Amino acid sequence: MTGRPLTTRELNRALLARQLLAERSPWDAARAVTHLVGLQTQVPGNHYTALFSRLAGFDPRDFSRRLAEREFVRLSMQRSTIHTVTAADCLALRPVLQAAGESSFRSNWARRLPGVDLAELAARAAGLAAEQPRTLTEFGALLRERWPESEARALGAAVRHALPMVQVPPRGLWQRGGAPRHTTAQSWLGAALGTETAPDALMLRYLGAFGPASVKDAQMWSGLSRLREVFERLRPRLAVFRDEQGTELFDLPEAPRPGAQAPAPARFLPEFDNVFIGHADRTRVISDEAKSRSWSGGSRPLPVFLADGFVRGSWRIDADRGRTRATLLLTPFGPLAPAERSGLEKEGARLLGFHAPDAAHEIRFA
Template sequence: MGSVLDTRSLNRATLARQLLLGRAALSAEDAVAHLLGLQAQNVKPPYFQLHARLVGFRPAALAELMESRKVVRMVTMRSTIHTHTAHDALTLRPLVQAARDREVNAFRKGLAGVDPQRLGELARAFVEAEPRTMGEIREELLGHWPDADPQSLSVAARCRLPLVQVTPRGVWGRSGQVRLTTLQQWIGRPAAGEAAPQYQVDDVVLRYLGAFGPASVKDMQTWAGLTRLRDAFERLRPRLAVFRDENGVELFDLPDAPRPDAGTPAPPRFLPEFDNLLLSHADRTRVIAPELKGRTWTGNQSHRTLLVDGFVAGLWLWEEGTLTIELFGKVSKAEKEHIVAEGERMIAEMGEQSEMGEQSETAETGGRPSVRFGSIHG
């Protein structure tokens, strides 16, 4: 039986791994690698995720990595778009291939008569000739299987091939339609293999714990969108520290990973929608109080969240030069001052032409940046 880690201890340990107890002096590329990727369902969040975590981060740092193909946008964990280093994309995409195969299987009725091997070969040749939109890929495949369901063909192509979104999509200050080619074609390097070997799975478990631990087997399975990872944890058990949470759930961790005191101060941080801090554990009470469950989502859309004292304490919206903050409860005068200062910092450092070609969100708002407290979602 491992020693018990209470909620605040888990919170502080996770924030330390997530570079949210204090901004880290890491390069953008090293941070993307350490975090095992940045959730990127929308285009802007990866930039804001790094701003909350790194000393002196500016959007150009990640944009340059995108344009030089050192980082890529592609579907990996939980069948969602992530920004990964090229190295991690080669490792993580094969790791989740079994899940992508199950995803295709759910569309098997719409793929009656379709040879999956040939579909993969045709789609690969088509997108490697030049980057294509998903609509173009679908039309190309319909030419070979006119009776197939169009959406099922799209899903099959996306799941069978490691497709990346090519730039300028995802580059700060630019706009671009989603066009796809294979990972190998885009970065000029071969894949790690069709299936991740055991050592690769074990390595990813260790890296997950380094970025999100202490964590349970179910926690990692939630992050990865995979099942049956217990064997990997058992292989690694002799190398890991073992704890339990207050409900008795077994938690694994790297022996030398930081586990700060529960009383360690945690500064306010503005997190974008879909931040992996809020999505990568089966039990999310380490960052979200149970009574706030559901407050950070509307339908399938994640809201931008504010951390106060390490926990989700509100939502935020930045538009037309004003940062509006909706608090879920009362905060002290000192905490409110710290929140405003952090908000002003974000506006000053991230307030430039957005990557979607939208109206500029500038820091020039007639003096001090405009930060207000009020209701956002009614």
């Protein structure tokens, strides 16, 4: 079926609804992470702020326990970047996304490893991982015994592209840290990977969490190529729209698409949040000007806040050594309406209570 053109604000409200940011969901964390097809967590603890902003009554300690008990795992998934996913999705979806990892390896590391057979490297690395979790630096040093002419850093990076390498706790646990030590998903979860590699089902799930979206959007999100033929197979099952530039957008027919005037509460998001990495055209949530201001020194993204559904500034929490005082500093990228400031102050108080529950709190606008 073909629908009418969708405005940027309508696409914004659809994205907020799909990403559980229009209102907090009562869902359990596993259901939410499954619906979202994982959470991008290049920064290990980012899943806590991401889920705090999406779920009612989210308990970070319970999530941390479940991560330690292997209900959730962190590994390279979409675009070969680290995501927090359920154990079930790790096993089922990593084979679908393996092609993206191999493509990333060829683009970034293969030229540094002439003569290295990736299949042999994967087999040797799997044996090393079965002995104990290791850092990629340790993998590289050990693999260099087999390929002494190769760069150890490149060998270690190749391991993450060749195998589904889980980053094991304590990395990613609540208010804890640790070196990024890896083992294979099969070893960590005691189960085999799935055998399905066709991306059709994954694309339907992508639309459920990020749609309406173009083929280019889906390719950007997943890291997979040649998805046009996949969407053509799926077309009879999908609704088809266009954005204000005329780009064809696909969606699930029954998925929520609120109107442009649907309310959009203040929300605080971590670096690399899902809403930024789901589309090639990100103007449905962040303007080009805001995008240019949301990077620290041009090299690292900042945590940002949403007002009226769009990125309107950055934030950080400063706490003293004993965490007796905590200040939420908000840096708007432009003027905020009084109602927007009020909403940010109320939501900011909740954020401080989440991250520093025992401290005295202060909220300041830079």
